[in-house]
Structure formats: C-alpha cells, structure tokens
Amino acid sequence: MRKDSNFFILVGTIGLFVCINIFLMASGKLPFSFDGFGIILGAGLTLAIYSFLYKDNPAFKIVENLYVGVSLGYTIIITWFNFLKPDLYDPLIVPMFSKATTKAPQYALIIPSLLGLFMLLRFSRKLSWLSRWTFAFVVGLGAGVSIPRVISSFILEQIKPSLHPVFSGGETIFSSINTLLIMLGVISVLIYFIFSVEHKGAIGKVSKIGIWFLMISFGASFGYTVMGRLSLLIGRIQFLLKDWLGILQ
Amino acid sequence: MERFLRIDRRIIFAIITVAVIVSLVLRFELPIPASEQVLGIYEKIESLPKDSHVMIAFDYDPASKEELQPMAVAFLHHCFSRDLKVIGMTHYPGAPGLAEQAMTSVANQYQKKYGDDYAFLGYKPGSASLIINMGENLYSAFPKDFYGNDTTTMPVLQGVDSLREINYLFDLAAGTTIETWIAFGKEKYKFELGAGCTAVMGPDMYPFLQSKQLTGLLGGLKGAAEYEALVNKKANAVSGMRPQSVVHVIIIIFVIFGNVIYFISKRSVHA
Numbered sequence: 001m002r003k004d005s006n007f008f009i010l011v012g013t014i015g016l017f018v019c020i021n022i023f024l025m026a027s028g029k030l031p032f033s034f035d036g037f038g039i040i041l042g043a044g045l046t047l048a049i050y051s052f053l054y055k056d057n058p059a060f061k062i063v064e065n066l067y068v069g070v071s072l073g074y075t076i077i078i079t080w081f082n083f084l085k086p087d088l089y090d091p092l093i094v095p096m097f098s099k100a101t102t103k104a105p106q107y108a109l110i111i112p113s114l115l116g117l118f119m120l121l122r123f124s125r126k127l128s129w130l131s132r133w134t135f136a137f138v139v140g141l142g143a144g145v146s147i148p149r150v151i152s153s154f155i156l157e158q159i160k161p162s163l164h165p166v167f168s169g170g171e172t173i174f175s176s177i178n179t180l181l182i183m184l185g186v187i188s189v190l191i192y193f194i195f196s197v198e199h200k201g202a203i204g205k206v207s208k209i210g211i212w213f214l215m216i217s218f219g220a221s222f223g224y225t226v227m228g229r230l231s232l233l234i235g236r237i238q239f240l241l242k243d244w245l246g247i248l249q
Numbered sequence: 250m251e252r253f254l255r256i257d258r259r260i261i262f263a264i265i266t267v268a269v270i271v272s273l274v275l276r277f278e279l280p281i282p283a284s285e286q287v288l289g290i291y292e293k294i295e296s297l298p299k300d301s302h303v304m305i306a307f308d309y310d311p312a313s314k315e316e317l318q319p320m321a322v323a324f325l326h327h328c329f330s331r332d333l334k335v336i337g338m339t340h341y342p343g344a345p346g347l348a349e350q351a352m353t354s355v356a357n358q359y360q361k362k363y364g365d366d367y368a369f370l371g372y373k374p375g376s377a378s379l380i381i382n383m384g385e386n387l388y389s390a391f392p393k394d395f396y397g398n399d400t401t402t403m404p405v406l407q408g409v410d411s412l413r414e415i416n417y418l419f420d421l422a423a424g425t426t427i428e429t430w431i432a433f434g435k436e437k438y439k440f441e442l443g444a445g446c447t448a449v450m451g452p453d454m455y456p457f458l459q460s461k462q463l464t465g466l467l468g469g470l471k472g473a474a475e476y477e478a479l480v481n482k483k484a485n486a487v488s489g490m491r492p493q494s495v496v497h498v499i500i501i502i503f504v505i506f507g508n509v510i511y512f513i514s515k516r517s518v519h520a
Contacts, residue, residue: 053262075342082345082372086393145377145433153432153462161459182459220452224469228316228448230269230496231470234489235315237269248273248488 010057017044020245029246043244046236088113162186185213253510261503268499269492279490286458287475289465290443291327293417299332301416302409306430307351309423310343313447317421318347319473319486320445324419325355327480334405335367336415338391340379340426342372345395364398368405371395376426377433384412384438412438417464421445427454431462445472 021040024030030039048063088109095105118134121127166179191203192210199207242248283291297303305324309317328335335356337348349369356367370391373379382390387409388401400406408414418440420430427444435442441464446454448469457463467476470493473486 054259071343078342078345078372079374082342082395083374086397145381149377149432149436153436154428157436157460157462158456161456161461217452221449224448224451226500227469227471227493227497228451230265230493231316231448231489233265234269234273234470234492235485237266237273237492238485238489241270241273 006055006057010059013047013051014059017047024245030244039243043240046240050236184209189213251514254507254514264499265496268496272492272495273488275491277491279494281474281478281487281490283475283479284472286466286468287472287479289458289463290324290419290467291465291476291479293441293443293464294324294327294331294333297331297333297416301333302336302414303328303333304336304338304412304415304418305348306418306420306422306426307337307339307344307348308341308426309347309421309447310341311347312343313423314347316447316470316473317423317445318351319470319484319489320467320476321348321351321421322355322484323473323476323480323482323486324421324445325351326358326482327476329355329359329361329366330480336370336405336409337368338370338383339372340374340376340429341423342374345369345372349395365404368400368403369395370400377429380412380429380433381437384434387411412440415440417441417443419443419445422450423447427457427463431457435462 021030025032025036030036045063045066048059049067051057052060091103091106092109092113093105095101095103115134115137118130120131122131162182164179164182166176166183188206188210190210192199192207192214194203194207197203238248294303305321305328307321325335335352337352339345339348352367352369353363356363361367371394373390375382379390387406391400394400394403412418412434418430418434420427420442422444423446427446427450430442430444434440442462443465444454444457444463445467446469448471451466451468451472454463454466454468458466467473470486470489474490477483477486
C-alpha cells in the first residue's frame with residue numbers, strides 16, 4: 001500500500017512537471033529550441049536531486065548516477081583536448097607516424113609518458129613493481145618542491161603577523177587590540193595542544209582560553225558553511241523561478 | 250515540549266524553501282556595504298593602468314557555480330571596463346564551460362576581441378607543477394589556448410613571458426588552489442594575488458589576509474554581492490542577499506528555539 005502511494009506520488013510529480021513544461025512552451029515563456037529544452041532538462045534534474053529531501057526515490061538515484069557519468073565523460077574529453085592531445089599526441093605521436101608534418105618528434109616526452117603508464121600497472125600482479133618507480137619519482141619530487149615552499153609560505157610568513165608589535169606608532173587602538181587577541185589566540189591554542197603536560201593550574205586556565213578560541217573559530221566556520229549551502233539553494237531557486245518559470249525578471 | 254525536539258526535518262526544509270522563494274519574489278532593498286577585504290581587490294584593479302595583464306584562475310566546477318560564477322562575472326566587468334588584458338586558465342577539468350561562458354558574455358558587452366583583449370588558456374592538470382611551469386615559461390605550460398590557437402602569436406599575451414609579468418592574479422577557488430597559488434606562485438614569482446572562494450573556505454583564508462599574502466578576498470555569495478554592488482552590476486548575487494538574510498534570521502530563531510525547548514524539557518525531567 002505504501003509502495004503504491006510512493007509510486008503514485010512519483011508519477012504524479014513527473015506528470016505535473018510535463019504539464020507545466022507543455023504550458024510554458026505553448027504560452028511562449030520557454031522557447032521551442034535547444035535552449036528551451038536545456039532549461040527544462042536543468043529544471044528537471046534540479047527537482048529530481050532536491051526530491052531526496054522528501055525521500056530517497058528512483059528519480060534521485062537516476063540523476064545521481066547521471067551526474068557521476070556526465071562528470072567523468074566531460075573530464076575525459078576536456079583532459080584529452082586540453083592536455084593529452086596538445087602536450088603528448090601532437091608533439092610525439094603525430095610526428096612519429098605522419099609523413100605530412102615537418103616537426104621532429106619530442107622523444108623526451110616518452111619518459112614522463114612511461115612513468116604515467118607505470119602507474120596503471122598497479123592492476124597487474126606481475127608488473128605492479130614498476131609503479132613503485134613512478135611513486136618514488138612523485139614522492140621525491142613532491143617533497144623536494146613542497147617542503148621549502150610550504151615552510152616559507154605557511155609557517156614563516158604566518159609567523160610575521162603574529163609577531164607584529166602591539167604599539168609601533170600610527171596604529172589605532174582597535175588594531176592593537178586585534179594584535180593582542182591574535183597573540184593570545186596563538187599562545188592559548190598552542191598550549192591546548194600540548195598533551196604531554198597535564199592541563200592543571202595556569203596551563204589548564206590558558207588551555208581553556210584556547211578551547212574558547214577554537215569554539216569561536218568552529219562557530220565561524222559553521223556560520224560560513226550555512227551561508228555557503230544556502231547560496232547553492234538560492235542559486236537553484238533563482239534558476240527555477242527566473243530561467244524556467246519566468247516569474248523573476 | 251518533547252515533540253518540538255523531534256520535529257520532522259522536512260518541515261524545516263519546507264520553511265526554508267518558502268522563505269527563499271518569498272524573499273526572492275518580494276523585492277526589497279538591503280544595504281550591501283563593501284567590506285575591507287572586498288575593497289582590497291576592487292582598489293587594486295582600480296589602481297592598475299590600462300592594458301595591464303590580469304590573470305583569472307577559474308578553479309571551480311558546476312558544484313560551486315552559484316557562489317563563484319557571480320564573482321567571476323562581476324570581476325570580468327570590472328577588468329573589461331578598465332581596459333585591462335584578461336587571461337583565463339583553470340586547474341579544474343569541470344571549469345572550462347563556465348569560464349568560457351563568463352568571459353565571452355562579459356567581453357561581448359564591452360566589444361572586446363578574443364586574442365587581442367582577452368584569452369582563455371584552458372585546463373591543465375598538475376596543480377603546483379603547472380604553476381611552477383607557468384612561473385618559468387607561460388608558453389611552455391600553455392603552448393596552445395583552449396581553442397587550439399598558438400599562444401606565442403596572441404597579441405593579448407605580448408609582454409607576458411611568465412607569471413612574473415602578470416600584474417594581478419585573481420583565483421576563484423572551490424578547493425585548495427589558493428594555498429597552492431600562494432606557496433608555488435605568489436611567494437616565488439612575486440605577483441599580486443587576490444582570491445574569491447566558497448563561503449565554506451572563507452574562514453581558512455583570513456590568515457592570508459592578515460599576512461598580506463592576499464590583497465583581498467571575496468567570501469561566498471556575500472563577497473560576490475559586495476563586488477557586484479561596487480562595480481554597479483547588480484545581478485544574481487545582490488538579489489540573493491535578500492533570501493540569504495531572511496533565512497539567516499530564521500535559522501538563528503530555530504537555534505534559539507531549539508536550545509530553549511531543550512533546556513525547558515531537561516528542567517521538566519529533573520523536576
């Protein structure tokens with residue numbers, strides 16, 4: 001009985017959606033063109049995704065899988081035309097096998113290509129050892145490139161404002177308070193994360209201040225997250241009301 | 250009282266949806282003052298002389314379109330109205346369609362010509378490696394643009410050999426690309442960097458404002474709305490501030506209501 005009612009709700013909703021679109025096209029609010037059908041498709045997919053808020057249903061499942069498939073297909077095409085073709089196929093493969101081109105093949109590209117192919121050999125039991133060469137290269141290069149840059153950009157450059165003098169002349173009282181707050185926040189949070197000392201007495205009091213700073217930062221993050229998720233909803237409703245139904249101008 | 254704590258979440262979804270729809274349909278003005286971090290980007294663009302090179306990294310995909318596309322459009326309006334040369338690129342394979350749409354639609358409004366006034370280099374993987382490559386030689390990183398044109402012959406790129414010659418770089422980020430641009434680009438090749446990010450990432454970016462590693466920041470739809478208002482191109486972000494504000498008030502009421510009910514029911518249990 002319950003399954004039947006779910007089925008009727010789904011069919012009824014799809015029927016209503018079709019009727020609305022027929023009305024919109026007949027009244028000229030939606031153009032009878034690829035653009036018009038694109039908007040209908042976008043509206044249908046949006047509503048199908050949001051239908052999950054009521055209950056998990058086949059329409060949501062179909063659109064969810066469609067999203068994964070389309071995203072992957074799009075990524076493959078973009079990667080081929082933006083990266084593999086201009087950076088590998090055209091400079092290496094085409095000159096090797098085509099007599100029409102005057103350019104010499106860039107044989108140096110064979111090395112990174114082989115390293116890339118070795119990654120895929122993880123799937124072969126006999127040859128998976130070759131993928132270690134690629135991983136060794138990636139880890140070595142990554143560490144060598146990243147460590148100095150990360151220390152410089154995220155530690156040394158971040159320490160500078162923390163060590164900014166409270167009174168160096170010319171600043172307002174608020175900027176001095178701000179500097180003091182930053183100093184207090186940095187010290188108290190760092191002390192909170194020292195777990196080798198028992199949080200009692202002065203250490204305990206300062207670490208409690210650290211907890212307050214952490215809680216305020218979590219609150220700020222949560223507030224921003226609410227704003228972000230709402231923005232996505234607002235954007236979709238703007239699309240539905242403006243582009244699809246034509247209610248908003 | 251207990252039943253208020255077990256309220257069906259779908260009722261809350263319905264209230265939020267109705268609040269968004271009503272506040273979008275009913276038109277009322279809300280003040281949108283520009284914050285200091287948004288002004289940082291605006292004033293930097295204002296200070297650039299004509300024909301300066303601005304690079305926009307469209308590092309987002311359709312999942313973050315609602316927040317970042319209005320920023321991209323408003324920023325492009327500002328750049329083209331100031332006759333700046335705009336170069337686009339992306340680290341995200343899902344971005345080219347959105348970037349192309351934004352650049353073409355805004356450029357057409359200012360009669361800007363592709364190749365002479367703006368260019369879109371397209372997508373390349375590599376992240377940090379790509380930035381380092383661009384910092385050493387832009388043409389080696391992008392020998393061809395998104396449409397397959399030879400980048401060495403494009404007039405818009407004349408005078409630009411690497412990231413060092415970029416006057417301002419604006420990263421629209423839905424992921425960790427702002428940190429990557431700072432560490433491997435800005436700090437090494439010494440260009441000015443501004444960023445726009447999703448609201449979720451906003452609080453993590455404030456330390457970079459404090460350290461002046463970012464000249465400015467547009468955080469979420471609010472940042473986009475402030476920029477739209479500054480460049481006088483009010484569109485989806487500005488109109489989105491009405492439901493944003495209304496729903497925030499509703500959520501605050503829900504939070505207070507939930508806590509009051511929780512404490513009352515706790516007290517009645519103890520009594």
